[in-house]
Amino acid sequence: MALPPHVVAQEQGIDVTLLGTGDPVPRVDRFGPAILVEAAEYQLLFDAGRGVTQRLVQSGYSLSDIDVVFITHFHSDHLSGLPDLWLSGWLPPPWGQRSEPMRMVGPEGLSNILDGFRQAFDPDIQIRLVDEQLPPRGIEFDLREYSEDGVVFDEEGVTVTAFAVDHGQYIKPSYGYRVDYGGRSVVLSGDTRFDENLIEAARGADVIIHEVAAAREEMLAFDERIQLILDHHTTPEEAGIVFDRVSPKLALYSHLTLLSSPDSPEVTVEELIQRTRTNYSGRLLVGEDLMRLEIGESVSVYRFPY
Template identity: 40%
Template structure:
């Protein structure tokens, strides 16, 4: 009898721990950059916390990755934009429209919630105007609910922008050169946290908001040194992104349990080939012991009370 009771307690504790361990996860939907790549779609990160689903940026191909991750568009409770560069927003229209029309992927009947910097409202108004003919037809012929195509827009500033059911999302400014404001995001839940850097060069403000986070998801840019001779704009590009050396400095100050590299930008030209990923990985070899992983599309992370598990 005592054995049965003890066994029952152990099983119950295991189930509770497992449920808690799986209530905060991150999926990389796109780890690429402005250049089209089949293996790496445009920048986009899915965060699932408790019973909420959030999308951070919506780069090229995000709807395809959502389908591969078995996420229906109406499940998304909010879209959060880091900034308005085209590679971070180019698939918002697809998530918005495909999530509305009747299909196994869509069928949204509630408004599309979107958070972003100044200019986000103008973006949504432009999308509504651009697709007006399609929207009218789907409302009149397919009887798609008018409520499902509406935007609810919140243009944000630095600070807490979402707080509900123990979930807190904080926006903080980062340094993306002339792009102002550009934001990173911190997601907190149950004494666990995730940081999404957005596009930025070395940023003390990011470091301040990221201290002791569980999972740091950070961008990177690099390339063969000859790229500056063959492609003069490379200097301007690198000035507003984070080099491997600067990322190591950031990681050393933040001390996350795990760092994952996304928005991987390895510049190349016809005469200067792209650096192999193995070379980039070696650049990120952190001899101080911090774990840094090169992200891949559809890579998933569970943020548990005991650490971060990579799936």
């Protein structure tokens, strides 16, 4: 598949684009969680939060370029962009024209969600099959579900391994992913508390992309659910411990849950870094939408516009 003009393909490297670095709060600067990983000839999408189609197009990709979509868990902010990607990627060119089933990988239970999408949009699908004569196979799903840690994708030297993470007592299943190709690797934490299983899965990785949550002290009195939300995620201090034990070439925050109210502004990027530095002194960045990484002997970082 043709790469966007700003991309120089690597022989044995991994390219990563942060399509969305936000949380459930609707923001124009941070869209919903979504990360594009490119290795060999594959374009792999991890989660499909709000606005993923817009960010893909903004990056220069056709929606039908995505080879496989991997889902970490079933919270809506990680899935709300999926129907748009699925349906719009099926439409005629230039941005769609998917003619084969959309490949999906995710925890057991994803099939129920995809069945619901099909039922919800069946009237539209039936119209387009007749009116526009779109290819019937292009609106189907090719799904692989799993229920335990292990390799969930292994093609052309590209390996994707799923590992369970702890997102809270009732938020199961929940997984992170590790992508390996050509001696390079990137780990995506998914949504998680501090988790030893993630640390083990991330050992030796070049890059770890980790979620983070933070709020100012006065926010805890604003709503009792603030502490509940924080308890489902990783603090900057805890993430620093993870990074210190993994020792990647680059530690990067994405899926930022920065809780605020009219009387309590959100924690700043500088404060996130400062709090992480209590436990980690290595290379650290806070992700931005459309930030791009090239993982090779070293890790290069490009901010949008490239």
